[in-house]
Amino acid sequence: xxxxxxxxxxxxxxxxxxxxxxxxxxxxxxxxxxxxxxxxxxxxxxxxxxxxxxxxxxxxxxxxxxxxxxxxxxxxxxxxxxxxxxxxxxxxxxxxxxxxxxxxxxxxxxxxxxxxxxxxxxxxxxxxxxxxxxxxxxxxxxxxxxxxxxxxxxxxxxxxxxxxxxxxxxxxxxxxxxxxxxxxxxxxxxxxxxxxxxxxxxxxxxxxx
Numbered sequence: 001x002x003x004x005x006x007x008x009x010x011x012x013x014x015x016x017x018x019x020x021x022x023x024x025x026x027x028x029x030x031x032x033x034x035x036x037x038x039x040x041x042x043x044x045x046x047x048x049x050x051x052x053x054x055x056x057x058x059x060x061x062x063x064x065x066x067x068x069x070x071x072x073x074x075x076x077x078x079x080x081x082x083x084x085x086x087x088x089x090x091x092x093x094x095x096x097x098x099x100x101x102x103x104x105x106x107x108x109x110x111x112x113x114x115x116x117x118x119x120x121x122x123x124x125x126x127x128x129x130x131x132x133x134x135x136x137x138x139x140x141x142x143x144x145x146x147x148x149x150x151x152x153x154x155x156x157x158x159x160x161x162x163x164x165x166x167x168x169x170x171x172x173x174x175x176x177x178x179x180x181x182x183x184x185x186x187x188x189x190x191x192x193x194x195x196x197x198x199x200x201x202x203x204x205x206x207x208x209x
Contacts, residue, residue, distance in 0.1 A: 003180065010176060018162075028102060028161070029102070031154050043156060044156060046152050077178075078127075079130075081174055081178075090117070094114050099157055106157065109156050110158065116162065117163055118150070119167065121150045121168060124145065126174055128146035
């Protein structure tokens with residue numbers, strides 16, 4: 001994906017957040033009405049913070065086992081930075097959770113911090129987007145994982161749809177910046193640059209054996 005396309009995706013996710021915001025209550029109520037009792041426990045288990053931690057650990061371990069040290073370090077670092085920025089935004093914006101602001105809304109679990117953006121979503125997509133560059137063959141699996149985590153946050157009722165879009169936008173921003181910074185320092189399969197772009201941003205990418 002080109003640098004310009006990544007920036008465009010970030011801008012698009014920001015716009016989508018603003019567009020979705022007015023429909024948040026309706027989306028949350030729809031998810032509440034369409035829960036399946038037999039799935040509730042499984043989704044609650046899947047939406048645990050441990051799920052993201054295990055995913056990041058597995059991806060990092062796989063890269064480290066192949067001595068791709070910079071990439072192995074980049075995945076947890078970028079994920080952690082994304083979560084840190086998300087936490088600061090939560091404090092600054094202070095949005096209440098759906099179960100705190102919607103009348104008669106019932107969530108399957110609760111959380112202590114603010115709602116926007118979804119840190120589970122931003123962390124999952126940050127790890128996913130980094131791994132998708134470093135391990136292209138696993139891209140469908142990575143995207144499916146991040147999308148599933150985003151879905152679980154809506155399903156259990158702890159986030160609005162715009163919180164999810166905001167988390168995606170944050171992940172796109174941090175990963176695009178990170179890939180630009182490390183573009184000359186990492187190894188990527190196939191000898192391809194991180195930004196398949198004619199604008200010169202990929203020049204200097206190191207094609208190590």
